[in-house]
Amino acid sequence: EDQVTQSPEALRLQEGESSSLNCSYTVSGLRGLFWYRQDPGKGPEFLFTLYSAGEEKEKERLKATLTKKESFLHITAPKPEDSATYLCAVQASINAGNMLTFGGGTRLMVKP
């Protein structure tokens, strides 16, 4: 069974204080690992897809990296508007229906 574990569950940062969110996964052949951002009362918003170990992707203050067992979402000099829940999801290569398995998320709070 595919499993995704995210840590920490919650993270409080001061504005400008860089940090990383972790996503550990167990999957029967990784087809893709995804990062989403979810604001309160809204649906998840797609951020990145990573396909193979060693791959990195960046978007503004966010950088996602991938190894064979985990992914990190690095946040550089965060701003209050980066406050949200960040969700990690995986898709197994043997996966009918393009279904994603999500982790529990990391709730990030950035204080000015």
Next chain:
Amino acid sequence: DTAVSQTPKYLVTQMGNDKSIKCEQNLGHDTMYWYKQDSKKFLKIMFSYNNKELIINETVPNRFSPKSPDKAHLNLHINSLELGDSAVYFCASSQDLITYEQYFGPGTRLTVT
């Protein structure tokens, strides 16, 4: 323009009732999904629907049934609602079964009393 929309946003109903949640996407996508997000914020896939092919997560009770009148719509029907069905339900879509990115709707918060 809203890419993936759902109605209603909030739904309060009593145990035993039957209810439906509607989903529409204007992205021209071929594949649509339903997810359930429980009180602990875990998102779990319920269904994947592509060109009339339905793939069901085996943990979903058969009281839940998706219905697609056309490619742009995937509605969720729930029979004999139970307290444990209370959650936020999200609709999502992707270009096809090969494209990875899924785009989510705003969610429907269902409360069963």
